[in-house]
Amino acid sequence: MGESFDVVVAFWLLALAGSDARCGRLPNRWLVPAVVAVAASSIDDPAILLSAVIATTPYLAGFALNHVGAGDVKLAFVLGGMSADPIAALSAVLLAQITTVAWHVRSHTSRASPHGPALSGAAVLVWAAGG
Numbered sequence: 286m287g288e289s290f291d292v293v294v295a296f297w298l299l300a301l302a303g304s305d306a307r308c309g310r311l312p313n314r315w316l317v318p319a320v321v322a323v324a325a326s327s328i329d330d331p332a333i334l335l336s337a338v339i340a341t342t343p344y345l346a347g348f349a350l351n352h353v354g355a356g357d358v359k360l361a362f363v364l365g366g367m368s369a370d371p372i373a374a375l376s377a378v379l380l381a382q383i384t385t386v387a388w389h390v391r392s393h394t395s396r397a398s399p400h401g402p403a404l405s406g407a408a409v410l411v412w413a414a415g416g
Contacts, residue, residue, distance in 0.1 A: 294367075298405040301360065305401030311356025320359050323366030333366045340365025340374040343382075357400050364408040373411050380407035 297315070305311050327334035344361040347353035365374035381404040388398060 295409070298409065302402035302405045305356070305399035309354075309397075309399050311354070311360055311401050313356075313359075316356060316359040316363065319363040323363050327366060330369060332371070333369045336368050336371050336374040337362045337366035339371045340368075340378050343378055353400055357404065360401055360404055364404060368408065368412065377404070377408040377411040380410065 297319075301311055301315060304315075323333060323337055327337065340361040341358060344353050344358040348355060348358050361378065364377060368374045368377065381400065384403040384407060385398065385400055388403070
């Protein structure tokens with residue numbers, strides 16, 4: 286990825302995380318084009334689709350149990366696909382889960398919290414570490 290693309294992705298992730306933190310929603314108008322782009326990119330690179338599916342699967346299970354929203358599922362698909370690396374995708378998901386659990390333990394709350402910031406941050410950390 287080029288440097289200017291990285292900046293655009295960083296601002297997009299910050300906007301998504303901010304929206305989720307404020308409103309508890311990840312807007313479709315920001316996610317659906319990215320889902321389409323990842324799906325289209327996977328035609329030429331099966332690792333993109335595999336990574337997207339690996340990142341999405343736990344969120345689909347959580348969605349079926351009403352533990353995460355549809356926006357989290359779409360964001361996981363996009364970030365997994367963007368990693369184009371199944372291990373990196375799974376690492377980001379695990380790191381996001383650990384972050385969310387730690388936040389709940391530290392805040393002593395049973396209230397649902399937005400997961401987009403944790404997932405976005407975890408993906409960026411994994412990517413920065415070379416994943």
